Amino acid sequence: MGKYLLRRLLIAIPTLLLISMVVYAILALAPGDPLSQFGLDPRVPPEVRENIRRQLGLDQPWHVRYVKWLIAALQGDLGYSFQSRVPVSELIAQKLPNTLSVLGVAYVLAVLLAIPIGVVSAVKRYSFFDHAATTFAFIGFSVPTFFTGIILILIFSVKLHWLPFIYQSTLNVSLFDMESILAQLKQSIMPITVLTLFQTATLVRFVRSEMLENMPLDYVRTARAKGLQERFVVIRHVLRNSLIPVVTLIALGVPAIFGGALITEQIFRIPGIGLMLVAAIEQSDTPVVMGATLMFSVLVVLFNIVADLLYGVLDPRIRYD
Numbered sequence: 001m002g003k004y005l006l007r008r009l010l011i012a013i014p015t016l017l018l019i020s021m022v023v024y025a026i027l028a029l030a031p032g033d034p035l036s037q038f039g040l041d042p043r044v045p046p047e048v049r050e051n052i053r054r055q056l057g058l059d060q061p062w063h064v065r066y067v068k069w070l071i072a073a074l075q076g077d078l079g080y081s082f083q084s085r086v087p088v089s090e091l092i093a094q095k096l097p098n099t100l101s102v103l104g105v106a107y108v109l110a111v112l113l114a115i116p117i118g119v120v121s122a123v124k125r126y127s128f129f130d131h132a133a134t135t136f137a138f139i140g141f142s143v144p145t146f147f148t149g150i151i152l153i154l155i156f157s158v159k160l161h162w163l164p165f166i167y168q169s170t171l172n173v174s175l176f177d178m179e180s181i182l183a184q185l186k187q188s189i190m191p192i193t194v195l196t197l198f199q200t201a202t203l204v205r206f207v208r209s210e211m212l213e214n215m216p217l218d219y220v221r222t223a224r225a226k227g228l229q230e231r232f233v234v235i236r237h238v239l240r241n242s243l244i245p246v247v248t249l250i251a252l253g254v255p256a257i258f259g260g261a262l263i264t265e266q267i268f269r270i271p272g273i274g275l276m277l278v279a280a281i282e283q284s285d286t287p288v289v290m291g292a293t294l295m296f297s298v299l300v301v302l303f304n305i306v307a308d309l310l311y312g313v314l315d316p317r318i319r320y321d
Contacts, residue, residue: 005305012301019297020073020290021066027286028062056082069290078294079287081280088291091276098167099265099272101184106192110199111250117200118207119239122215133204140201145194149267152190163190167270191268199253206249210242244311251307255299 050059057065072079078088121133157165164187171183214220215238223233262274269275273292280288 005309008305008308012305015301016294016297017070020070020294023293024066024069024286024290025062027284027289028065030284069287073290073294078291081288082285083280083283083288088287091288092273092291092295095271095273095276098270099274102188102191102264102270102272103195105188106195107199107254109192109196110203113196114200114203115207115239115243115246118204119211119234121204121208122211123234125212130208133208137201137204137208140197141205144263145198146263146267148197149190149194149264152193153267156190163187165190165268167191167268191264191270194264202253203246203249206246207242210245211238214238214242247310248307251303251310252300254303255296 053059057068069079076089078092080087081091084091117133121130124130153165156163167187168183171187172180220233220238223237224230228236262278264270265272265274266278273295277289277292279285280292
């Protein structure tokens with residue numbers, strides 16, 4: 001396994017380099033100017049704008065800027081934001097806790113709910129529970145998150161006044177202050193619910209489908225013929241083999257949820273990575289976009305490797321040579 005892991009890590013290096021180069025080229029060739037805000041201000045002389053452009057390196061060709069960015073990134077320096085002049089790594093460190101407190105909790109809840117619902121739905125096929133779970137999955141997967149978020153805001157914030165619809169990032173939460181903990185829970189309920197419903201609906205369909213595909217196979221009939229309890233057959237044999245493709249979906253869903261929650265962060269004004277990335281793209285803030293994109297790319301590659309390693313845990317027949 002050590003050789004396999006080393007080989008995958010070596011393959012990941014050119015993959016990340018190619019991704020970073022393509023993204024940087026697209027950002028450099030796309031319309032938009034990071035200094036457009038100065039162009040709208042008549043108080044800023046043209047020579048000052050040119051001096052700022054020269055200091056930021058925007059007067060150089062994009063490939064020269066990319067090489068400089070790559071050398072600095074390899075040393076752990078992601079550069080400074082063109083707009084705020086704050087280090088990109090510091091910006092990501094500021095926004096990441098807000099994203100994880102909502103997206104991370106939502107994804108963990110979705111996995112914990114989807115697997116048992118999918119298993120029971122497959123075991124009790126065509127039952128009332130199965131029909132209810134299937135209907136929930138189709139509705140949850142089909143309805144966009146922005147619609148669900150708006151509905152929750154209208155019901156629980158506008159009509160009932162139970163929950164705040166604007167996320168307060170300046171809230172100081174202390175383990176010894178129950179009031180602050182309750183305030184944090186209240187402002188997190190709706191965005192977590194929106195993301196959990198969508199992710200749970202997606203995973204339930206996959207778990208149910210894989211369970212139904214494995215249940216009629218010979219090894220399941222053999223396990224039953226040996227006199228094993230049905231619960232043991234379902235959990236130890238059917239579920240374990242059914243989770244192999246589901247693991248891929250779950251692992252790749254971890255980085256994907258950061259990008260997929262852009263709309264949710266916009267609706268509830270959560271100052272997370274998604275909201276930061278949207279603002280950076282609108283302002284042509286290349287260092288911030290590159291920093292966030294690099295983080296997403298590393299997560300995709302990393303969780304691909306994690307999924308491959310988990311295959312060997314779930315199926316002993318899989319060997320890494």
